[in-house]
Amino acid sequence: MSLPHAILTALLEKPSSGLELTRRFDRSIGYFWSATHQQIYRELGKLEQAGHIRALPAQAPARGQKKEYEVLPAGRAELAAWVRRSEDPKPIRDALLLRLRAAAVVGTEGFGDELRRHLALHRAQLAEYLAMEERQFPPERDSEADRLRHLVLRGGIELERFWTAWLTEALAEFDRRDC
């Protein structure tokens, strides 16, 4: 039940249309909760029906027309309740670790390249987050909300650091074997 809450958070930060939300999910929010436009439109419909958000008036409700939403008090209350609710961490599901384990059984041929490819992707992601950090969190921006958002971004950064470190170690292991 996280997507509707991700959308409520995004809309509280700034009222938006479905496509704008999609783009924001591709950027800032997307680094810890991704969603496609199809999901977002479906969820916006549900949230509107539940009375958690509403379309800003003075918008033609026609098909190809932009439709902006804002959060209603009920939506904010629901989000606050969700934040206070306690939820266990979900067990990891990582296909790359799984594939490495499978490779231990059926052979590692060609797997080094895949590890190198992932390493490059994670390095790029790390660089992007670091650039974001510099842009969005200069030392003088230090309000309460900023510090919390910064903490979230540092989570993303440290996660990418973990991956680059682990992949580097894995590749060293691979290269040692192949000599």
Added chain:
Amino acid sequence: MSLPHAILTALLEKPSSGLELTRRFDRSIGYFWSATHQQIYRELGKLEQAGHIRALPAQAPARGQKKEYEVLPAGRAELAAWVRRSEDPKPIRDALLLRLRAAAVVGTEGFGDELRRHLALHRAQLAEYLAMEERQFPPERDSEADRLRHLVLRGGIELERFWTAWLTEALAEFDRRDC
């Protein structure tokens, strides 16, 4: 499409019944790919129909009866092909980071306790993995397959270290504010 391959890997390591697989998913394989018994039975049915595994003969196929499976050559081939296939890393979806971001908007009241709870859970998981490492990978066990499996476990360990470190940092931030 990872669950069937997780099952093929587990069955290659050791032919098993559905319930035995479930237990192994709760332990070793589960630390990077979790699955419930319902999923496993369903997937075993599909894999059998596809000709990737078969039930060991000399087993009564009655309802309450144990049914052991082994991997057929076609299943091994499919697994090897999957390992060689290249797959992009999935974007992260983490509810705790999302909730922290939401808390930045609607207020952090009570969230420190949730962070402490998660920290305790991740510390416990880390301790469990470290114990597993000592048990399963003593220095003398150093075959090719062992080193790869060890690498996978170290992935799990480093991931838990990341979480404990990040949660500690987040709590420090919270406690600083509350004074």
Added chain:
DNA sequence: AGCCCCATGTAACTGGTTACATGATTGA
């Protein structure tokens, strides 16, 4: 007989993915 545990399953639901459809606006 009644209970518990082992073992295998079914059914309904939820959330996420993929492919496609449709209308509005803009600029060549």
Added chain:
DNA sequence: TCAATCATGTAACCAGTTACATGGGGCT
């Protein structure tokens, strides 16, 4: 007028979750 792009949506499917059903074997 045509193509590209912005914008909103539908439909079918797939994977994972939750709740429940059924049967066998052993224990008291």
